[in-house]
Amino acid sequence: MKRNSLHRLLSTCAAMLWASFATAEVTLNIGYLAVEQPRAAVLSNLDPIPDDDGLAGARTALQDNLVTGRFLGHGYEMTEAVVPEGDDPLATAKALLAATRFLVVDAPAEVLVQIADLPEAQGAMIFNTSSGDVALRDNACRANLFHTSPSDAMRTDALAQVLVQKRWTDLVMIAGTRPQDQAYASALRHSLTKFGLRLSAEKEWAFDADMRRSAAQEIPLFTQELGDYDALIVADELHDFGRYVLYNTWQARPVVGSEGLSAVGWSPVIEQWGAAQLQSRFEEMHGREMTSQDYAAWAALRTLGEAVTRTNASDPQTLRSYILSDEFELAGFKGRPLTFRDWNGQMRQPIAIAHPRALVAQAPLEGFLHQNNELDSLGLDRPESKCEAFE
Amino acid sequence: MIRVATACLMFAQPVLADEIWVTNEKDNTVSVISTETLEVVQTYETGERPRGITFSRDFSRAYICASDSNAVQVMDPATGKILHDLPSGADPEQFVLHPDDRHLYIANEDDAITTVVDTETRKVVAQIDVGIEPEGMAVSPDGRIAITTSETTNMAHWIDTETQQLFANTLVDSRPRHAEFVKDGAELWVSSEIGGTITVFDTETQAEKAKFGFEVQGVHPDRVQPVGFEFAEGDTHAFVALGPSNHVAVVNADTYEVEDYILVGRRVWHMAFNRDRTQLFTTNGVSGDVTVIDVAARKAVKSIKVGRFPWGAAFRPTE
Structure with missing residues (x-):
């Protein structure tokens, strides 16, 4: 019997964890959607692949947002949904989009585009936390699709x-x-x-x-x-x-x-720039090390949290334009403010160059200059990207 | 020859010069610098990952945040001996001693809590929920208000020290690191490392009064990151450490205009003045040294090698 993907739609994480504080005047509901993929056979089974890769980062950020929100009367809720292999991710995406305008998605590039093209997704904000596909930042970009995951x-x-x-x-x-x-x-x-x-x-x-x-x-x-x-x-x-x-x-x-x-976007060996705090907070909560995908999901939820904090709003139009503006900046434990490229929705971020035991360098490296922002020496710069959806 | 003679003299009378104490985050030590000879005269061992450091009012006790030992250590500054640990809550990073010379307000970075400890009874008096990653700590001169800044929540949390309750939470730019009351407590200054700004609040109303940034020639604004700051005599000027831009800014405290930038060591974070505030000692984490600034000339005059990743600094008179 084919399982209905919706039966794994789990509603979690009440916003009122901090009931002792003022009731939330602004509440943001965020949908987290993971589309399970068949795992390719590899020569070694040494690496544990966590079931909650990405999701754990989202949960950590939700907690961060809740703590900040309680001082401001801002509440956050996250609805989690996992689509098992073979099930239709679009049905689950539609169900989530009926409840929220904000989706954080772990899915391959082709599924991300299909979700972004749903009529229900128009005017929503969708965060890609898993795909490095360059086309998504180029001619396959979508106005409602943002990327906290670095492109390849x-x-x-x-x-x-x-x-x-x-x-x-x-x-x-x-x-x-x-x-x-x-x-x-x-x-x-x-x-x-x-x-x-x-x-x-x-x-x-x-x-x-x-x-x-x-x-x-x-x-x-x-x-x-x-x-x-x-x-x-x-x-x-x-x-x-x-x-x-x-x-x-x-x-x-x-x-x-x-x-x-x-x-890589993130590595357990990053400890500078206050990162040790995020690493230990994450490890305490989830009992494992933080991956690049966890970081991308964390950054997506924190981006929304930061935008709500600063704008006191929860509608996608206000948050979208704030996130794309010069006003927005996210402190992301990488030593520089994280911002978004207003030509393709990609989050600007330093990239760690690391081996499993230590950080070797962090790009952009000294000497690689750029007329606007050195971070734009990484990935598709404004003149290179063929994305027109953001114009 | 002269140097040898000085060294012998120092050896004979080691207690005459004043001292700057510097915590070395990745060496588990404090380096004691003589303000006279501008040399390290002592290195004492501490608990793990020492960061914040301050002294009791009569300078008979040094308090040191040993973050990874989850304790505030109390050291006899005359001998460098650890007398006892105070219960501090987990991962203490920075703290401030209340004007009553008795209560320490401690930021517990991993737990989103500010812990108040009575240094006499060695007991925790209160724990206050604050934002994520509390760090900067300040207390008003009249002792009525304590401040905790939280790095990920991006707020200054205002604590009523009588009730140990929050009475205001004010947003600042990203990653607030340090807070100080100035002008007899009339203003509160908060630095935002990633935001690259300092926000000035009117203490009475907790309203934002001013906000200013920095521009270091040849350094991208993203890398100009204000962290620690200290005020010159009479609170006329602030000296602001600008992190990886490797500069200290001199800010006119009345007009909020930056008057000068002084090149120091790499990744400058905190600082302490000598007795008459003619010299300023900055901790430079990456270069592992302390820069001595001639305050009147606004120039760096010497760098002193200390331990690995110097973090906090505090002044101690020895007579």
């Missing part, structure tokens, strides 16, 4: 800045065959061109069951053909084979990209 281009631009700064200019790449790997590889090629770098060799990791040795044993020979280079870029966004590339390459060279030195 922002991450690959950040990585390219580090490569330039370290003068690792002779580069090679191994890319996986899955669409996410290919999208990342494509963003990366674009970034290398943008920052005057080039690939001297490229290989595809397309091994199937014919591979008669473990990946670790296969890598030295596989990388021997790449010749010499400064750094090896791995495009393996699903973390399938990349972990076996490190320390197994023919040449003793650093590995960057999806593995090794990675450009």
